[in-house]
Amino acid sequence: MLAIIGTWHLIVQCFAIPPYFLPRPQTVFETLIADRDVLFPALSRTAVNTLCALGLSALAGVVVAILVASSRILELFVSPVLICLQVTPIVALAPLILVYAPSEKSAQLFCAFLVSFFPIFANTLRGLKSIDRDQYDMVSLYTGSRLTIMRVLQIPSALPGFFAGLKISGGLALVGTIVAEFTAGSAGPEAGLAFRLIEAQYRLNMPRLFAAIVLLALLGSAVIGALAFADRIVLRHWHAMTKQLSP
DSSP: OHHHHHHHHHHHHHHTOOTTTSOOHHHHHHHHHHTHHHHHHHHHHHHHHHHHHHHHHHHHHHHHHHHHHHOHHHHHHHHHHHHHHHHSOHHHHHHHHHHHSSSHHHHHHHHHHHHHHHHHHHHHHHHHTOOOHHHHHHHHHHTOOHHHHIIIIIHHHHHHHHHHHHHHHHHHHHHHHHHHHHHHOOSSTTOOHHHHHHHHHHTTOHHHHHHHHHHHHHHHHHHHHHHHHHHHHHTHHHHHHHHHHOO
């Protein structure tokens, strides 16, 4: 990152690029401080929408994965619908969602939810279905309860997959939030960072445009870092087992 920033500064200095085309890194940092009353409230609203969508995706993804793992017939009905939603670009769905959603905020939340739901669902479902067959037969022989099998075998087996999907969805939730704000966002005190990006572009305020992009990059890095930290804390026994088994 330091090399990129240094190269950026040298290019601007050597070629005398005007700030309305490519500002210096120092100018972007100064804009972050000077425009904090505009940028940071927008950042907080984007962050709240992202985290809410990610939380809903995690909850729905786990619940749907458990239901699908428990019924082969349900999997045959549900999986094609979920795959169709996943492969359809959210940019194409966002205007339709805006028409039927009760409010702009709910439309933004639903767009981000759609983008971030499938990785959690798919990875959790894979973990639920990848239990050892011998262990399954043993627990089934002693208990005969599907709830016990789910609690003792399937849910622990699905935890690594769940966190893998969660880390993927962390970045996708931010992408979905920004796309939704581009499509369904509005001006005023409730505007998110996507609107500030468009506003800066129309006004040719390149320092603010770069400052908003920097904030989005920092927000995405913070979300992924927090999820990676949670992964290490919750699954530390899995990582320790992997180290012991590695040659």
